Amino acid sequence: MKRFIDHAAAWLSVANLVIVLIFLVFPIIVAITMSFDGREYLGRFPPPVYSLRWYERFISDTYYLTGLATSLKLATIATIVSTAAGVCTAIGLDRYEGPGKQALETLFLSSLVVPAVVIGFALLLSFAMVGVFDGFTRLLAGHIIITFPYTVRTTLAGLVGIRKTLTEAAMSLGATERRAFWDITFPLARTGMVAGAVFAFAFSMDDVAVSLFLTSPDSYTLPVAMVSMMRTNFDLTIAAASVVLMVFTFALILFLDWAVGLDRLIGKGVFSSQGEPS
């Protein structure tokens, strides 16, 4: 009987995995397939004929293209700013030993738990109060705020694994604190920093809730463009736009991974430092 329960549990966990995978992957497959639909109208799945007509429409539609350009520009700048700020914050938090450390950490990560809609609305009100009406500036500020906690989080996670004695060892060997940071802490925490940048980029590309509030007629992101198109003239260009959004996000994540990938190998060696060949 006991053994039966074990077997059942093992079987159930496999089944669970399969179901989750289907739920996650199936809609994406549908969206990708439909984006290649050859029919003029929105028909049943699967499409009987395939073509690139929706992609042609996408690249000839300046509304979408402007959105894509804004999204890419926004995500790139937001990632750079929030990674830089997040890394500095995390290093400060990691070193700070005084009272209120926990409270500070919670404060810096707080925008993770505040609903994005609330952040968007609050920002809109605040910007109106101080008189910032430029769409791109507002969007950038919003995106930095929503991506910042991820860069802090992942950098902190990377720093926690680095023992304080490593810095002390470097200092006892003649390195100044600054030198010890660049020689020891930075290379070891780099994996966490890159992970933060990847998250930041993905979340910035993906965001609708905050962006919706901060958009202006000439500065809107691709997801916002998709949402508004869905309301006005719903056709499969949205499916094509989704695929494009996915491809860009994916490509940039792969690029970041590749750019720092050589060092990530070293990073891996660090975190499984006990005995395993690297």
Place this chain on the structure above:
Amino acid sequence: MSVLQLSHVTKRYGAFIAVDDISFSVEKGKILSLLGPSGCGKTTTLRMISGFEVANEGAVMFSGIDMKGRRPYERNVGLLFQDYALFPHMTVVENIAYGLKHRKFDKAKIPDRVAEMVSLVKLKGFEHRRPGRLSGGQQQRVALARALATYPEVVLLDEPLSALDAKLRQELRFELKEILAAVNATTIVVTHDQEEAMSLGDSVIVMSGGKIMQQGAPTEIYADPKTRFVAEFIGRSNWFSGQLAPGTGGLAKFKATSGINMIVPVSGGHLTGGQYDVCVRPERIQIDAATVASAGTPVNEIRGAIRDIAHLGADLHLVVEIAGGQLLTVTEKYTGQTLEQTGQEVSISFRPRDCIVVPSGS
């Protein structure tokens, strides 16, 4: 002149005094052990010597030069960390060369010095491995090579053997001593392990509550502890509390509160008698009275019953119950003799000179 000298060093954290007015010095090429339980101030002392902590009072001097205001990288100290603190993203060679680079060694000479250190710690063939692919013992040797490479004035070892298992520990202790002797390093060993302290150190300082309790050669500390704390911290001990009578001729009568009478050695301040504790080491107690007694020498003899015998290979550990229900630990070498039986009545004995007399409650 002493290579390292601490004079009246005190370190406070708020109202808590971590290190309380300690002074000692170490001569060139000697090893000094700082021994004590956790929280006794030994690690704080080590950190003040290396420059990671700053003393509130007193001076830390290297070859007569006050280190006041010097950061760790401005002192020439070789530190061996308890967790080794090897740089995980660097190879053995890069780890060893790190100090040489930052201590501004002639670049052309670095490879030679590194090779020299690699062969000193017997790590040829492992030069290009990362620490993650070395065993615990090898990691320790890399850490030692890294610490010694820059010709440090003072070498500081923080619990150097505690991270290793018992067998490896013995092997590495010998190696460590040989390597330190080969480079004639002036060394401080900080440890809570009396075996480590006594086997490595030319002299031992026992610390407690931020103060130095006693300093001396390992044998001296073991044979002649001045306080109950030191006697209990170093080695195993059996205790009797009671009244010491005024002594004559180097010996005095001692009456334990349990009613047992014995003769103990007295000297100096003990001569007037009073409340004292007497310690007898387990290995100084004989189960067979005949082997101790010889004409003219007084012997302390106590009747008791064996409660337990543990056979630990080379040693036998016996527990003997004496008058008043007190349990004594007795160790004997096992050389094939017939073992006593549990419950057997025995007479145990020890010579007066095997008794250590310390002031009560010290």
